[in-house]
Amino acid sequence: MKNVLRVVAAVSVLAVYCGSAFAAPPVPEIDGALIVQALALVAGLGLMIKRRK
Amino acid sequence: MEQLFVHTVQLAGWMDGLLGYQTHVVAGTRVFGTSDFNVEISDACLGYQGASLVLLLLGAYILMQRRQLKFPLALVVLPCAAMAVWLLNSVRIAALIIIGTEWSPGIAQQGFHSAAGWVNVIVVSMLAIWVLGYTALFTRTPSRGGLAFDDQAITLLPQVVLLGLSFLTLLGTAEFDWLYPVRVLVTGVVLVWFWRRFALGELDLRLLPVGMGVLVFVIWIGMLPNDPAVSRQFALMLFSAPVWLVATWMVCRVIGAGIVVPLVEELAFRGFLLELVESRAGQVLAGQTSRRVVSVALTSLAFGLLHGAWLAGVIAGVGFALARLWRGRVMDAVVAHAVTNLLLAGYVLWMGYWSYW
Numbered sequence: 001m002k003n004v005l006r007v008v009a010a011v012s013v014l015a016v017y018c019g020s021a022f023a024a025p026p027v028p029e030i031d032g033a034l035i036v037q038a039l040a041l042v043a044g045l046g047l048m049i050k051r052r053k
Numbered sequence: 054m055e056q057l058f059v060h061t062v063q064l065a066g067w068m069d070g071l072l073g074y075q076t077h078v079v080a081g082t083r084v085f086g087t088s089d090f091n092v093e094i095s096d097a098c099l100g101y102q103g104a105s106l107v108l109l110l111l112g113a114y115i116l117m118q119r120r121q122l123k124f125p126l127a128l129v130v131l132p133c134a135a136m137a138v139w140l141l142n143s144v145r146i147a148a149l150i151i152i153g154t155e156w157s158p159g160i161a162q163q164g165f166h167s168a169a170g171w172v173n174v175i176v177v178s179m180l181a182i183w184v185l186g187y188t189a190l191f192t193r194t195p196s197r198g199g200l201a202f203d204d205q206a207i208t209l210l211p212q213v214v215l216l217g218l219s220f221l222t223l224l225g226t227a228e229f230d231w232l233y234p235v236r237v238l239v240t241g242v243v244l245v246w247f248w249r250r251f252a253l254g255e256l257d258l259r260l261l262p263v264g265m266g267v268l269v270f271v272i273w274i275g276m277l278p279n280d281p282a283v284s285r286q287f288a289l290m291l292f293s294a295p296v297w298l299v300a301t302w303m304v305c306r307v308i309g310a311g312i313v314v315p316l317v318e319e320l321a322f323r324g325f326l327l328e329l330v331e332s333r334a335g336q337v338l339a340g341q342t343s344r345r346v347v348s349v350a351l352t353s354l355a356f357g358l359l360h361g362a363w364l365a366g367v368i369a370g371v372g373f374a375l376a377r378l379w380r381g382r383v384m385d386a387v388v389a390h391a392v393t394n395l396l397l398a399g400y401v402l403w404m405g406y407w408s409y410w
Contacts, residue, residue: 034223036358037216038171044213044321045179047329048206 057099058083064143069150076150085146090153092162100142103174104135110178111185118186127191134181141173159227168223175220205325207250212321215240215314229290231298234305237313244316251320253384262376262385266392269372273397276365279406287407306410307398315390318356322370323377323386326352349374369393 062085066076069087078085083094111134115127148169153161189195202210218239222232244251291299331348338344353370360366369390377386401409 034167034171037219038175040355040359041213041216041220042175042178044209044216047325048203048209048213050201050203050206 054096054099057101058094058096061099061139061143061146062094064140065147065150068144068147072151074151074154086150087154090150090158090161092149092153094146098142098146100139100145100170100173103142103170103177104138106174107134107138107177107181111181114182114185118192121192121194122185123191123193127185130181130185130191134177137177137181138173141177142170145169145173157227160225163228164223164226168220172220172224204250205328207247208320208325210247211240211243211317214243215317229287231294231302233309234302237305237309240317241308241313244313251324253316253320253387254382256384256388257382258388259380259385261379262388263392265372265376266389267396269369269389269393270396270400272368272372273365273393274400274409276368277362277409279404280408283408284406287410288405291407303402307395307402310394310398310410311391315387315394319373319377319383319386319390322352322356323374324383326355327374327377345378349378 062076062078065085069076074087076085076087079091084091085094086092108131111131115122115131149161149165152165185191187195215236218236222230222235226232291302294302327348330351331344334344334347338347349371353367353374356370356373357363357365357367360369373386373389376389377383379385397409401407
């Protein structure tokens with residue numbers, strides 16, 4: 001299950017990154033690395049949380 | 054697309070109406086709002102990209118988990134998730150209009166507009182994955198004991214908290230990042246609370262990590278020159294605030310840069326991820342050197358991407374990774390990172406080169 005979550009985290013990263021190509025134009029003043037931050041957040045949660053046995 | 058616009062503003066207008074705000078669409082346009090504040094809603098603001106992304110994520114998850122999931126019931130989550138994104142997008146537009154009308158057009162049009170869509174996508178994705186993977190309704194192997202932190206991956210927690218807070222504070226940000234102290238304070242509390250589980254060891258100052266920190270600082274300011282226009286604008290906004298607020302913000306900014314951020318990022322990148330990638334690389338690469346090179350390269354790339362200036366970030370990541378590998382102590386990477394950030398903070402304050410912040 002943990003491995004699956006890790007794969008999901010990796011796929012999330014790719015999907016969000018690809019999705020950014022057609023996403024709304026960012027606000028240049030503050031957007032910065034927002035897209036990468038979003039995918040890092042999803043990936044981090046996927047890696048960090050496991051099911052209790 | 055026109056129908057999507059009509060339904061979105063109808064729903065947003067209905068929600069605003071419930072709270073006592075009269076909204077309207079300017080005839081022949083896509084301008085929507087109250088008499089005091091309105092926005093033009095483009096195609097990109099209608100939530101279909103967010104729904105597409107969530108469908109993509111969940112589709113991949115369902116495909117990988119096909120042996121554990123109950124079919125065709127699991128597929129029901131897909132339209133529900135897409136609908137949830139659209140509904141939350143209407144909530145976002147309704148909230149944006151209220152924020153712009155009542156509070157601050159700047160926050161509505163900048164931070165909130167920018168962050169709320171991502172918050173929607175993250176929340177719906179994680180909730181849908183949780184529902185699919187952990188509940189007896191959709192999976193053949195439901196969790197009986199709930200969720201817990203992975204013992205090794207717990208070192209990612211401060212980074213995840215900081216990232217989450219970045220989105221939440223961005224929701225209430227206009228031109229200037231006044232909520233930075235909130236991120237530092239909350240992340241600092243998380244660091245203290247879980248400190249024993251991070252097993253960072255004692256602070257043992259040695260010349261090499263300090264020197265590496267100095268080197269990364271020199272490379273950073275060499276690669277990224279000060280932007281006078283950005284610095285001017287930054288100073289204008291910062292010093293227009295009361296003295297106590299400016300002082301508080303600056304103290305928190307230095308503590309954040311010099312202590313909190315190095316701990317958070319080194320625990321995540323040179324602590325957990327470096328070891329994870331190295332152990333995974335061990336499954337395909339025989340030599341220890343090649344495993345090290347791959348793990349340093351990949352984690353430094355990820356570290357660079359997380360920063361706006363990605364190339365300088367990658368180089369900094371390599372420097373901090375070398376400090377970590379020298380004695381095998383994450384604390385050495387923390388020291389190198391802290392030295393870089395504190396030198397940069399001093400440089401910013403001394404020279405007035407605010408664009409580095």
